[in-house]
Amino acid sequence: MNKTRVIPVLLLRGKGLVKTIKFNDAKYIGDPINSVRIFNEKEVDELVFLDITATPEGRGPDFNLLQDIAGEAFMPMSYGGGITTLDQIGRIFALGFEKVIVNTVAYRNSSLISEAVSRYGGQSIVGCLDVRRNFWGRCELYSDSGRRKESVSLTEHLSQMVECGVGEILVNSIDRDGTMSGYDIKLIHEVARSVSVPVIACGGAAGIKDFVAAVTEGSASAVAAGSLFVFVGPHRAVLINYPDRTELSECLP
Amino acid sequence: MIAIADYGVGNLMSVSNMLKKAGADVRITNEPKCILDAEKILLPGVGHFDHGMKMLNASGLREAIDHYALELKRPVLGICLGAQILGNGSAEGDSPGLGWIDMTCHRFKSMPGIRIPHMGWNQITCKKTSPLFDYVQEDARFYFVHSYCMQCADSNDVLATTLHGVEFTSAVQRGNIFGTQFHPEKSLRHGLALIKAFVELQHA
Numbered sequence: 001m002n003k004t005r006v007i008p009v010l011l012l013r014g015k016g017l018v019k020t021i022k023f024n025d026a027k028y029i030g031d032p033i034n035s036v037r038i039f040n041e042k043e044v045d046e047l048v049f050l051d052i053t054a055t056p057e058g059r060g061p062d063f064n065l066l067q068d069i070a071g072e073a074f075m076p077m078s079y080g081g082g083i084t085t086l087d088q089i090g091r092i093f094a095l096g097f098e099k100v101i102v103n104t105v106a107y108r109n110s111s112l113i114s115e116a117v118s119r120y121g122g123q124s125i126v127g128c129l130d131v132r133r134n135f136w137g138r139c140e141l142y143s144d145s146g147r148r149k150e151s152v153s154l155t156e157h158l159s160q161m162v163e164c165g166v167g168e169i170l171v172n173s174i175d176r177d178g179t180m181s182g183y184d185i186k187l188i189h190e191v192a193r194s195v196s197v198p199v200i201a202c203g204g205a206a207g208i209k210d211f212v213a214a215v216t217e218g219s220a221s222a223v224a225a226g227s228l229f230v231f232v233g234p235h236r237a238v239l240i241n242y243p244d245r246t247e248l249s250e251c252l253p
Numbered sequence: 254m255i256a257i258a259d260y261g262v263g264n265l266m267s268v269s270n271m272l273k274k275a276g277a278d279v280r281i282t283n284e285p286k287c288i289l290d291a292e293k294i295l296l297p298g299v300g301h302f303d304h305g306m307k308m309l310n311a312s313g314l315r316e317a318i319d320h321y322a323l324e325l326k327r328p329v330l331g332i333c334l335g336a337q338i339l340g341n342g343s344a345e346g347d348s349p350g351l352g353w354i355d356m357t358c359h360r361f362k363s364m365p366g367i368r369i370p371h372m373g374w375n376q377i378t379c380k381k382t383s384p385l386f387d388y389v390q391e392d393a394r395f396y397f398v399h400s401y402c403m404q405c406a407d408s409n410d411v412l413a414t415t416l417h418g419v420e421f422t423s424a425v426q427r428g429n430i431f432g433t434q435f436h437p438e439k440s441l442r443h444g445l446a447l448i449k450a451f452v453e454l455q456h457a
Contacts, residue, residue, distance in 0.1 A: 198370070
């Protein structure tokens with residue numbers, strides 16, 4: 001049995017699912033509840049939901065929508081987007097999500113993360129890094145759905161998140177998002193070698209060979225992708241899909 | 254009726270959703286009377302050991318569930334933290350557990366290539382026969398998320414083990430008391446098979 005988790009990342013905008021390219025050009029994909037039903041049948045390892053407009057709109061999570069999603073999901077799920085309070089985190093767990101993903105709040109109020117960890121355990125808090133390479137190829141961190149550049153370095157921010165006790169790191173390459181041009185393996189490796197908690201690779205996957213590279217070359221514990229699970233063919237026709245379990249078992253550790 | 258003990262810790266809705274899918278009549282409750290009326294109880298739990306015990310002791314349910322498990326001896330299933338608190342305590346904190354099963358919890362030792370928390374899907378090896386595994390297939394996989402694991406003093410209480418660097422106890426049973434470290438409510442059809450067996454479990 002392969003133990004590498006293969007995780008679809010689904011982006012919420014309003015009540016619908018979208019898919020972006022480099023954090024822009026959001027294309028409507030469909031209804032989240034219906035998609036969860038399909039992913040149940042496909043026996044997906046885990047699902048990640050990110051509300052990409054929550055923080056930019058200055059609002060918290062859409063709890064009604066999350067409740068409807070959780071009611072259909074019999075697999076592990078994480079949620080991120082607009083988290084600013086401990087109360088929101090508690091409500092998300094109560095609805096049936098296993099993990100809460102923090103991103104922008106980690107730069108503004110890291111003590112919230114420590115508090116959440118001491119209450120709910122580190123295993124339930126995921127630190128998310130949105131990374132863009134600058135002109136010289138240096139990694140820079142972005143918050144607020146990729147809108148705001150942060151001054152803290154990748155290494156410094158990572159060690160702070162680990163110190164706060166997050167149980168997992170989701171590393172997302174903005175440059176590769178939606179491009180299906182392969183993961184930024186160097187970035188993933190840099191993150192994975194600096195922390196002892198599991199690292200989820202995200203951004204750029206086009207197929208199983210990219211998953212294998214993220215794990216073997218990048219030392220990722222889990223692989224995530226967006227486009228791959230919602231588009232098929234060169235014209236990016238919308239179709240929810242998931243690789244065959246046997247194929248995954250043969251290729252992934 | 255199966256009562257889910259609501260002591261303010263845990264993913265009540267996902268447990269409830271899975272029990273309903275398995276055909277159970279479910280009530281999420283923080284009332285001792287409802288606990289005592291139930292045919293079975295389910296003890297969910299996510300998070301820090303001490304926080305869980307503090308919340309349980311403050312919930313007003315403690316006396317009822319102790320009576321339920323130890324005197325009435327009706328079936329109880331603890332999941333994740335809900336399984337860990339069945340024991341005497343945990344290295345994660347200082348609070349005593351429920352003490353129903355002679356075990357303690359310790360943190361996974363870090364070793365090369367093994368990341369902590371243990372997070373993801375893994376298989377179990379059954380150590381004794383149990384009605385809980387009646388429908389569980391051989392290739393079954395379950396979802397785990399934890400940094401601490403259970404260690405029984407009496408090997409007869411070990412129901413199943415799993416490998417994560419080392420072999421650890423992933424399910425326990427002492428008589429009417431069951432606990433799974435993994436999350437059956439999040440383990441798709443494999444979890445449904447286990448929950449269905451719990452729902453159909455006959456007891457004296």
